[in-house]
Amino acid sequence: MSEYWNDIFGGAKSLVVGLNITVRELFKPVITEQYPHEVPVMKPRFRGHIELTRNEETGGANCVVCGMCQRACPSGCITVDGVKPEGAKKKVLTTYTLDFTKCSLCGSCVESCAFDAIQFSKDYNLASTNKDDYIFDLVKRLEEKR
Amino acid sequence: METSIWRPILFLVGIMAFAGVNAAWLGWCERKGAGHIQRRIGPKEVGPYGLWQPLADGIKLMTKQLLVPQGVDGILFRVAPVLMMIPAITSMVAIPFSEGLQARAIDLSVLLIFALASIGMMAILLGGWASNNKYSLISAARSVSQNIAYEIPMLITVITIVMVSGSMNMEEIAKDQMGGFWHWNIFRVENGTFLYMWISFLIFFICSVAETNRAPFDMAEAESELVAGHMTEYSSMGFGLFMMGEYLNIVVGACLTTVLFLGGWDCPLGLLPGVWWFLLKIYILIFSFIWIRWTYPRTQIYKLLNLSWKVLIPFSLVNLLVTAVFLKVF
Numbered sequence: 001m002s003e004y005w006n007d008i009f010g011g012a013k014s015l016v017v018g019l020n021i022t023v024r025e026l027f028k029p030v031i032t033e034q035y036p037h038e039v040p041v042m043k044p045r046f047r048g049h050i051e052l053t054r055n056e057e058t059g060g061a062n063c064v065v066c067g068m069c070q071r072a073c074p075s076g077c078i079t080v081d082g083v084k085p086e087g088a089k090k091k092v093l094t095t096y097t098l099d100f101t102k103c104s105l106c107g108s109c110v111e112s113c114a115f116d117a118i119q120f121s122k123d124y125n126l127a128s129t130n131k132d133d134y135i136f137d138l139v140k141r142l143e144e145k146r
Numbered sequence: 147m148e149t150s151i152w153r154p155i156l157f158l159v160g161i162m163a164f165a166g167v168n169a170a171w172l173g174w175c176e177r178k179g180a181g182h183i184q185r186r187i188g189p190k191e192v193g194p195y196g197l198w199q200p201l202a203d204g205i206k207l208m209t210k211q212l213l214v215p216q217g218v219d220g221i222l223f224r225v226a227p228v229l230m231m232i233p234a235i236t237s238m239v240a241i242p243f244s245e246g247l248q249a250r251a252i253d254l255s256v257l258l259i260f261a262l263a264s265i266g267m268m269a270i271l272l273g274g275w276a277s278n279n280k281y282s283l284i285s286a287a288r289s290v291s292q293n294i295a296y297e298i299p300m301l302i303t304v305i306t307i308v309m310v311s312g313s314m315n316m317e318e319i320a321k322d323q324m325g326g327f328w329h330w331n332i333f334r335v336e337n338g339t340f341l342y343m344w345i346s347f348l349i350f351f352i353c354s355v356a357e358t359n360r361a362p363f364d365m366a367e368a369e370s371e372l373v374a375g376h377m378t379e380y381s382s383m384g385f386g387l388f389m390m391g392e393y394l395n396i397v398v399g400a401c402l403t404t405v406l407f408l409g410g411w412d413c414p415l416g417l418l419p420g421v422w423w424f425l426l427k428i429y430i431l432i433f434s435f436i437w438i439r440w441t442y443p444r445t446q447i448y449k450l451l452n453l454s455w456k457v458l459i460p461f462s463l464v465n466l467l468v469t470a471v472f473l474k475v476f
Contacts, residue, residue: 004456008457030186
């Protein structure tokens with residue numbers, strides 16, 4: 001018999017606890033992000049595809065075309081090329097192509113870079129029906145961003 | 147006015163409008179309520195705050211083909227959704243929304259409403275049986291056993307109310323509770339003794355959740371087990387009518403609870419009694435229906451029957467007896 005009453009009172013109590021929880025949730029702010037209407041801000045450690053870091057002084061790339069990233073890439077998706085102008089000490093970057101179709105976002109390129117020249121971008125809206133859209137010209141991208 | 151031709155016409159239009167608006171926008175309220183309880187937004191794209199969503203849904207349902215599958219019982223299959231709507235709308239004839247705002251002051255209106263309420267169960271039974279689908283059939287059987295189990299305690303609590311009020315006329319029951327919340331049946335004091343009517347109220351409320359086949363008692367629908375129960379084979383407005391009937395049953399249940407326990411159109415503090423208080427009370431009740439639905443998971447069928455036969459029926463019987471003793475002896 002005592003089990004019967006415990007069932008009723010214990011059950012009733014748990015029901016009230018449940019109602020209390022849902023009504024508190026009801027008045028809390030909504031947490032759904034309304035994606036197409038509002039764009040989320042990516043976290044600092046989000047790994048998008050790589051992009052060139054802009055040098056604050058010169059406005060150009062930090063890259064000295066050492067080719068470390070190209071060698072570090074396990075999938076061979078980076079192509080770097082540069083020229084050495086007359087009288088200059090360092091090479092100047094002319095081509096930096098990323099074949100994103102092969103990239104696995106491992107980050108070896110960023111790790112291997114000794115000049116802080118590449119970083120992860122925060123882009124995630126990358127859907128396309130065309131494969132060629134994923135061959136990124138990062139030099140052009142840096143100029144467009146300026 | 148009682149004999150004028152305008153009275154039935156105006157009440158017909160009014161009740162139809164009330165029923166239609168409620169059936170449509172309670173769906174919106176439910177989706178909004180569910181959304182915010184789960185910290186989502188709910189419908190928001192169609193119109194401001196998604197308010198035109200019911201219209202969009204209605205148009206979508208009406209443009210779909212009304213499919214009658216092979217092997218169904220043609221007549222019963224078509225009759226069932228209509229049978230779901232008719233009792234719900236007809237019940238509103240007897241509900242006193244305010245003083246004098248009642249389509250027909252029927253003397254036995256409580257009895258009439260409960261008689262109509264059991265026809266709604268017939269609709270589920272017929273719809274489930276006529277569908278020629280095993281899930282629908284299981285749903286129909288469950289719904290009948292559930293409705294029988296919950297109609298008993300519901301009617302016993304109503305007998306308690308009728309005993310206390312001394313009338314089966316809804317308007318008189320409501321008028322009996324005028325003048326502030328301490329006069330309401332839920333806090334009823336008779337001959338200086340406090341009657342435990344709030345227990346009756348709880349029993350009645352639980353039963354009305356079960357009678358309207360709402361979660362956590364939605365054994366008849368049980369999406370995860372029975373697809374959609376008795377509605378599985380229905381498409382287009384056949385399904386639409388079942389949905390609307392479900393919401394109208396909720397409205398009727400809330401109206402009934404308000405009249406029987408919460409003083410009808412009476413203000414809690416005895417000021418400005420009127421139809422607005424009635425509407426406020428029924429919408430608070432309907433909100434709690436929605437709140438309950440999105441709080442509790444579905445029970446099992448035998449636990450559900452246990453609750454009725456082992457808890458609600460004994461409690462309501464004891465309550466009936468105690469109330470009778472208090473009324474007669476003290």
